[in-house]
């Protein structure tokens with residue numbers, strides 16, 4: 001065990017007019033994760049620290065935050081791999097509700113806009129809807145999204161324009177647009193083609209760097225743009 | 234459909250695809266934003282040649298000390314150079330104006346956004362008219 005230094009951007013809407021930094025020191029193993037550090041702070045130093053987490057294993061996408069200035073999942077970053085004091089901030093571009101908890105309502109309403117579910121083509125078959133390995137491969141990358149918000153909140157176009165549908169929703173649209181079993185492509189592409197759709201993307205690549213699942217987000221966006229330009233999937 | 238799916242395995246009959254729109258044409262393509270995006274790429278590629286060519290001819294192989302009325306007059310005898318400059322003028326102005334529209338969209342909000350963008354279009358339009366006029370009306374002695 002050794003002491004690890006943190007500084008966290010705290011904000012309590014009932015007390016603070018704007019966010020401020022607070023420093024903390026907690027005992028941790030070098031192999032502990034940043035999330036463990038935050039839990040230790042909440043558990044033994046200041047119980048009012050507010051954050052989201054659920055699975056603690058990089059699956060649920062709850063604990064995306066800025067760690068030393070980069071969007072990361074706190075549960076996937078080891079304490080020994082980051083410089084101290086470890087600076088923790090809420091994701092940028094969303095309204096902060098409290099401390100590290102941000103309002104993701106707009107984020108999820110954009111997610112819902114792209115109809116993120118299989119739209120059936122014809123009546124349901126008796127068993128499963130078959131697909132060749134190649135057809136499955138076509139959209140494999142974008143199936144990995146856990147909707148943590150790291151890509152969208154790393155995007156300068158989104159910071160400048162909160163109405164931009166954002167990389168996460170485009171990734172979700174891509175996942176179905178390029179699925180051979182899906183029949184809702186036109187509906188989704190229509191949304192993608194709007195002013196606040198894919199054309200707001202300026203190919204900055206921050207989303208690729210931010211994605212904790214290693215999704216090539218910019219490539220997915222480019223494929224949607226290409227589908228629109230060529231007029232075919 | 235049932236028979237086809239029963240065939241099992243993963244290789245489906247591509248001759249009679251399921252009734253999805255996969256591989257089909259997608260209707261809602263087209264539109265202003267798509268056109269603007271595509272124009273930025275195409276004009277960018279053309280400008281790469283034209284603007285770099287311009288830079289080298291005017292400022293590397295020649296220089297502002299060499300370029301005078303005679304230089305321009307000699308150059309504009311050839312319709313080629315007038316076409317070159319005219320193409321570059323229009324592409325750069327529209328490319329630049331559309332790029333500025335994107336930037337203004339980022340930083341300004343209505344009503345300032347609309348005023349600034351329209352103002353840019355007016356100024357840009359005047360430059361386009363003036364530039365086109367000079368290129369077309371110039372008489373080489």
Ligand code: HEM
Nearest residue numbers: 201202203273274277278280281284325328329332333335
């Ligand atoms: C030399 C060759 C050029 C190339 C290859 C090029 C290429 C591009 C491309 C591809 C974009 C779109 C970026 C995006 O949306 O992702 C762009 C944006 C832009 N271009 Fe050009 N361009 C060139 C010359 C010019 C010139 C001569 C001007 C000024 C008249 C100009 C002004 C702009 C502006 C203001 C933007 C918007 C920047 C932004 O969206 O952040 N470009 N350019």
Ligand code: FES
Nearest residue numbers: 056058060061075
């Ligand atoms: S807590 Fe679930 S992704 Fe980190």
